[in-house]
Amino acid sequence: MPPKNIEIILMRQLASYLAIPTLIADSGETLIFCNGSAEEFLDCQYKEIGEISLQKWSSMIPATTEEGLPLPMEDRSLLIALQKHRATHRAYWIRTFHNLSKKIKVTAFPLKGMAGRYLGAVSIFWEVSSLPNQAVHATQHTDNLKVSRCIEVILMRQLSSYLAMPIFLVDPVGNLLFYNESAERLLGHRYNETGEMPFEEWSTIFIPTAEDGSPIPPEDLPLSIALQKYRADHRSFWIRSLDGIFRRIAVTAFPLEGEEGRHLGAVAIFWEEENPL
Amino acid sequence: MRITLWGTRGSLAAPGPETVRYGGNTSCVEVRGADGTLLVLDAGTGIRRLGTTIGPEVPRIDLLLTHLHMDHIQGLGFFRPLDQPHQEVHIWGPPSIALDLRTRLARYLSPPLFPVWLRDLPCQLMLHDISLGSFQIGGLEITASLVCHPGPTLGFRITEGSTSIAYLPDHEPALGAKEFPEEPDWISGFGLAEGVDLLIHDAQYTSEEYSKRIGWGHSAISHTIQFATLAGVKRLVTFHHDPSHTDFLLDHLLRGVQNSFDLTFQLIPGIEGTILEL
Structure with a gap:
């Protein structure tokens, strides 16, 4: 089996x-990883299934729209991210391996490396009916000083440095911890010029x-x-970069939730969209 | 293929009586092909001495940079061939999304960090952003892949006929692995190192040091040994020694490795000045 690209390796380690x-598929539309949380959710053991085509995977986890109609294969989020090279965010019903029906919200995004290489895609999902345990999250806010040393943040930061998609990483109270080179180009300023901005600053400075x-x-x-x-979100809007240029961007954001309910911050992936006018 | 180690220290040059045997110069390795092709891997402080051995008989020098951390480029401004007007020098560096290699190198090779501008160097200088994959320089085939280290960082596999070496001076293949090593295709750098005649690999830390430096981009020596074993290499050169590691400590660490592991390859201490013929 050919070695995996570093971006895929880092994404798997993070997941x-x-x-x-979290599910990860490669550019050949093969499901190559399913993390422990996904295994538990879907009632499966990935190592017993192994790497399989997304087509076969989709037949194992049938999906229906919110209206109850079968969801075509090409409308599954992971496949959209792989084939159309864009993030997608939608809700639908699935049936797990134990035949349980669950309504989920799925956020999927492509993994784009340097030199325009599309390496695969990632989907993250959770049950719509379950609400995050606010009490657990309130007590599990990791000390901000230690967040940057958490393995999840280390891996996310290193993964970001290899990806061609602009990425922001913030800590649990919203301080900007890092943004990658692609984000520097979009925002018009290098990270070492702006540094770790507090929430009040980065949420307004780009207007x-x-x-x-x-x-x-x-x-x-x-x-x-x-x-x-503590949920994913997706939106298109305008910003004014620090170089003064107005840009229309699409943003997909998701929380970074570690094991044992540790809330480590959040990640935003964004890229420039063409002006529809 | 002849390989000469001109600098084997990592992070910071570490001269002094306690490091005189392994050497204090930072990363620089010379590779000479059978047809005379000259590759220089990284431009740490060790490149200064290498430069004094290169004369006008060498028509072309190719310098491959794994990444642009200071310990891998600090010697560049003191590489004598760059001062020679008729010397052809090609510098190859890791790709970047935002800036070309010239712009990134100029951050160091320009005032106030350095008194000479990159553009004012007298040699015939050509800069290249490396495309991931394989390319040819003379009789040597170079394969470049991104590996696990903060910031885009390359590893190289260099092949001449049936002989191959791999150079991964800054590498943390165990990062994020709950159990290391895992399946080979999920290990950073494995594809570059598999089956090589010689692997030059990061071995900066003891296991105890590594436990406090996870994510810094370097390996515990135990991980280096495990990586080399899994990759089935024939020889391993331990490289990128921590600046605080004295000759005495490095000898002790390598003895410990030989006692603790059933080595499937020849273990070669990364000592400055070592010449290896393959």
Whole structure:
């Protein structure tokens, strides 16, 4: 079997530590990893299944739309991310290996490396009916000073440095811990020039603006929602980069939840969209 | 293929009486092909002495940089061939999404960090952003892949006929692994190192040091041995020694390795000045 690319290796290592159910597929549309949380959720043992095509996987985990209609293979989130090279965020029903019906929200995004290489895709998902345990999260906020030393944050930061998608990483209270080279290009400033910005600064400095021109309150930004509500979010809007240029971006954000309920912060992946006008 | 170790120290040059045998110069390895092709791997402080041995009889020098951390480029400004107007020098560096190699190198080779501008170097200088995959320089085939180390960092596999070496001076293959080693195709750098005649690999830390430096991008020596064993290499050179590790300690660590592991390869201490013929 050919060796995996470093980006895929780092993503798998990261996923193995996350409490969020996570699947990884490669560019050949093969499911290559299913983390422990996903195994528990889907009632399966990935090592017994092994690497299989997404087509076969989809037949093992049948899905239906919210209206109860079969969800076509090409509308499954992981496949959209793989084939269309864009993030996707939707809800649908699945049936687990133990024949349990669960409604899930799925966020999937491609893994794009340097030189335009599309290496695979990642999907994260959770049950719509379950609410995050606020009490657990309130007590499990990891000391900010230690967050940057957590393996999940180390892995996310290193993975980000290899990816061509602009990525922001914030700690549990919203301080900006890191953004990668791709984000530097989009934002117009290098990370070592801006450093670790507090939430109040980064959530406003880029002047996030909705399509109708109205300012977006900080708490409505996807990264804020991921931090405050412990769920993924996805939105398109305008920003003014630090180089003064207005850009339309799409943002997918998700919380970084480690094992034993540790809330480690959140990640936003974003990229520039063409002006629809 | 002839390999000469001009600098085997990591992170910071560490001259002094307690490091005189292993050497204090940072990463630099010379590779000479049978057809005379000259590759220089990294431009740590060890490149200064290498430069004094290269004369006008060498038509072309190819310098391959694994990454641009200071200990791997600090000697560049003191590499004598760069001062020779008729010397052809190619510098190959890791790809970047944002900036070309010239711009990134110029961050160091320019005032206030260095008194000479990159553009003012007298030699015939050509800079290349490495494309991942394989390419040819003279009679040597070079394969470059990204490996696990903070910031885009390359490892190289160099092949001449049936002989191959792998150079992974800054590498943390065990990062994030709950059990190391895992399946080979899930290990960073495995594809570069598999079956090589010589592996030059990061062996910076003791296991205790590594436990406090997870994510710093370097290996515990035990991980290095496990990696080399899994890759089925024939020889391993321990490299990128921690600046605090004295000759005495390095000897002790290597003795410990030989006593603790059933080695399937020849273990070669990474000592500055070592010449290996393959």
